[in-house]
Structures are given as C-alpha cells and as structure tokens.
Amino acid sequence: MKLTQAFAMAWKSMSQSKMRSFLTMLGIIIGVAAVIVLVSLVGGFSADLSSSFESMGTTNLSVMLMGRGGSTVMEPDEMMALKEQHSDLLSLCSPEVSVSATLKHGTASMTATVTGGSEDYHLLNGYTLAQGRAVAYADLSARSKVAVIGSYVAQELFDAGQAVGQTLKINGDSYTVVGVFEELGDSSESSADNVVVIPYTTAQRLGRSARITSYTLSATSTDTVEAAIELLESTLYEKTGNEDYYHVSSVSQMLDTVNELTGTLTLVLVGIAGISLLVGGIGIMNIMLVSVTERTREIGIRKSLGGKRRDILRQFVIEAAVTSAVGGVVGIVLGIIAAYVIGSLLSMTVVISGTAVLIAFSVSVGIGILFGYSPAAKASKLNPIEALHYE
Secondary structure, eight states, X not given: OOHHHHHHHHHHHHHHTHHHHHHHHHHHHHHHHHXXXXXXXXXXXXXXXXXXXXXXXXXXXXXXXXXXXXXXSSOHHHXXXXXXXXXXXXXXXXXXXXXXXXXXXXXXEEEEEEEEEOTTHHHHTTOOEEEEOOOOHHHHHHTOOEEEEOHHHHHHHSOTTOOTTOEEEETTEEEEEEEEEOOSSOSSTTSTTSOEEEEHHHHHHHTTOOXXXXXXXXXXXXXXXXXXXXXXXXXXXXXXXXXXXXXXXXXXXXXXXXHHHHHHHHHHHHHHHHHHHHHHHHHHHHHHHHHHHHTHHHHHHHHHTTOOHHHHHHHHHHHHHHHHHHHHHHHHHHHHHHHHHHHHHTTOOOOOOHHHHHHHHHHHHHHHHHHHHHHHHHHHTOOHHHHHTOO
C-alpha cells in the first residue's frame, strides 16, 4: 500500500466518525493550545522586561554601598575622580539620592519621589529635554534649588508649556523649574515621566542625609562592561576590605538573569501543559484499540487478500498520527487566538514563537505515533482466519 493511499484511508476513517475523532483529538487540542498560550504570554512578558532594561542602557552599572561603621565608603568626588582616571572604561557617573516629597504649585499638589543626581543623570536614564536645560555642574557646587521635571509632573502641576521658570515647592522649599523632559513612557503616574530631578547635593540637604549609598555609572561600550565592573569592585574592595559592604551590577547582568528566570518559568509551565498532551495520547491509544476491535473482520479480509503485516501496522500508525496532527493544528490555531484575546484583556504583549509552534505540532504528531503504535502492532499480529470469523 502506498503512503498516499494510507493517508487517504486515515482521512476517510476520521470523516466517517467526526464526533469520535473530535473527542479523540480533544486532549491534544487542549494541550497544544495551552502550550502556545503560555509560551506566547511568557515570551511577551520577557520581551517587555527586556525592553524596559534596555531602555535603561545596556552599558549602565549600578553601585550600592552598604557602608562600614556608619561611614560612607566612597565619596562622590572619589567616584567622579575614578571615572576621570579611567575614561577608557567609564564615561558617565551620577550619585543618586531619593527623597519622598510633596510637590506644590499654586493650588495643585501631588506626592512623588524626588531624585538627586548629577549633570549625567538624564543621559544615564535615557531622558531628553523638551524644554529648558538639565541639572548643571554649577548647580551641584552651589547646591542650587533647581528642578527638572517629567511630562507627567508638568501636566499635573503646570499649564501646558508654562513649567520652565515657574516655582515648584518641594516639601515647602521653593525650587525653580529649569527644564522639562520629553515623554519617555505614557505620561502616567506609574511611568518614567513621573520624575523630579534636582542636584544630588541639594537632595542630601532635603533628605537630611549626608551619605551617598547609590551610584549609576556607564561603561564606554558593551565591550568594556565587564572590565568596568572589575575596576569598581577592586576599588571598593581596597576601600572597604570586605565584599559584603558593596554590590556592583550591570543592566546586562540583570537582563541575563531575567531571561534565565523566564526561560525556567516557560519550561515549568510547558511541562504542566504537557500533561494534557499525555492525556490526549492515552485517549488516542484507547480509541485506536476500539477501532482495531471494530475493524477486525476488515483486517482479516485484507490479510487474506495478501496484505502484509507492515501494511496493517503502517495503516493504523498513520491513522493515529493524522488524528493527532489534525488535533495539533486545531490546537495551534485556537492557542494563537486565545493568546491574543488574553493578551488584549490583560494588556500584555503577545509574542508568537515559531519554534514553539513547530515543536508543539511535532510533539502532537509524535504522540500520535507513540501511542498509536501499540494498537497498530496488535492489529498487524491478528490471525487472518480468526479475524474473518470475528463477530
């Protein structure tokens, strides 16, 4: 028997009992659809996280100082000097101080986190100016009460286009708005546009803290990130003598960690969804056993007319594989549709993985062959005389 004939007979067998074929495929459909949905949503989540980290700059380095005996282990001037001495590895540097504050302008008010930074802060964090200027070096040395605000703060407290030059009160102190950043997110409260930047020297006074425990720096390129990390770690170790007093990390390292975690999560979720595929395979085996029993006389006739054992085996294996493959295709289509619907409802990005689709289809076919082989082998071993007398 030719393969084309075997496939034609398999399709005819499915068409003659549509409901039973559908119920046989149901486990495969659910399993494949679940795999596609989970992989697509996790892939979208991973893509969103990667985009967020990349927007921070893949060359950015974060330094956290835990101190020793309550003293600062690295003064801002020392960190700035280190950047200047190793300009081949480090290009930007900003000490960072965060202060929770109440902002007021006229009758409008809001609460926000005010960040103290250097003249490099906006460059390190991907901000560009829509109006005015950024924090300048002169502002740091003079402890000037100036502020650069995000588009969300501008629209909440000021009339459009009227922020620069206006007075903004931060915890009761008057600051002059010298610049407005262009929209970086969606100008919502939870976005990067809800930002107020002042000189870090002023922020120290505002927050009544003499310590700088956080720095953001930038390597000169992605190729120098590791060397820059080694430089910072060796310098800090010389200052403190203990690795527990500081932590240096890069955005690229955090991105790698996130990708590793989402990859593990994907494998776990796919493994759970794969249980449905296993159940679907057992369903195919049961139905194929029933089919062999129902077609015992047919098998006897084919064998008596010269049908070989391998032809019978191949015929039933192909029927199981076709049934499973059709279920896989239906599951892929439903999975893609469901992924977009769920993504739309949850406002999540959906990334359809071609590799996941191919693997899901291949696994569905493989399950059909694997679980269909035993019934097919049973059919091929039937004695033709006994099969012809089967009632």
